[in-house]
Amino acid sequence: AVFSCKPYDKRTLNKAVETSSDLELVYFESRLSMETVSLAEGFDGVSCFVNDDLCREVINQLAAYNIRAIAMRCAGYNNVDLYCAKAHNIPVFHVPDYSPTSVAEHAVALIMALNRKTHRAYHRVKEGNFALEGLMGFNLEGKTVGCIGTGRIGAAFCRIMNGFGCNILCYDISENPDLQTLGAEYVDLATLYKESDIISLHCPLNASTHHLINDQSIAQMKEGVMIINTSRGALVNAQQAIDGLYQGKIGYLGLDVYEQEGAIFFEDMSDHIIHDSVFQLLLTFPNVIVTGHQGYFTDTALEHIAQTTLDNLKQMQNT
């Protein structure tokens, strides 16, 4: 039996268990932390998500309960003390590659919503106001789209935007040969900033990409540029993006991720993010849309995550 923490994906997991596994999954609504770890006693493994706290103390306790595997239902595992898990010989599994299309499509959804101002239009119509003032959009066809990071998600994004008839400019530290057939052109960052009408971020967060979008990069961009971030919050310096919005340099901003979003994943969102003044300021702009890290959240991605997690847990059964 496996202890599974706060699953958003219970239905998908149940379906996968029914069709392909003799594991018994028991769900707990609380996230795993030092306060809740005693619930894991008596289980063979734990299945966790980005919001669980698998720190050293928790893993020591899991080891004391003879937990034989930690199966993360996500790609990242920076919330797991891997060193401690290794010391206890507890394998940590994750799902490295699930439906890049899901995140790419969400980036496109943000572009479409910002461009056609769907969020504002919907609110107007609900109030019985069918006026179109301020809702004029632009055609995507013929626009230049800059994609920073052309791995799995970035490449899927480029393919979709190519379908809209956009010119695609790419920047990556290593070129993806699959994109050649699209006629996507690799350029340096300065050219991408200068030429792009829409810039979408699909690179990982690391020392060289932290606050990639800042005063200096924004200054190089087109007047009224649209910036989309579905990757990691800290790629964008939010305060400097706000300055760009005030100046009109940034015309549209779509964020699925936010620098302080760790807080969103933890129990009391209101205590953290709601009191984050920069985040609050972002929400006041009509040309900004923020979503809560839902890029991955589709049926296809969840099915893949569930199946891979069960396959990973089966390895535990075999040991």
Ligand code: NAD
């Ligand atoms: P990937 O590893 O397939 O691709 C990342 C690409 O970024 C690679 O081609 C790499 O060479 C490139 N890169 C690395 N450093 C760079 C730099 N300094 N400048 C430009 N490019 C650089 O990863 P992926 O699966 O496409 O995921 C991309 C990002 O999407 C992840 O890092 C993650 O942060 C984010 N993500 C978001 C969600 C969501 O729900 N919003 C879900 C999954 C992943």
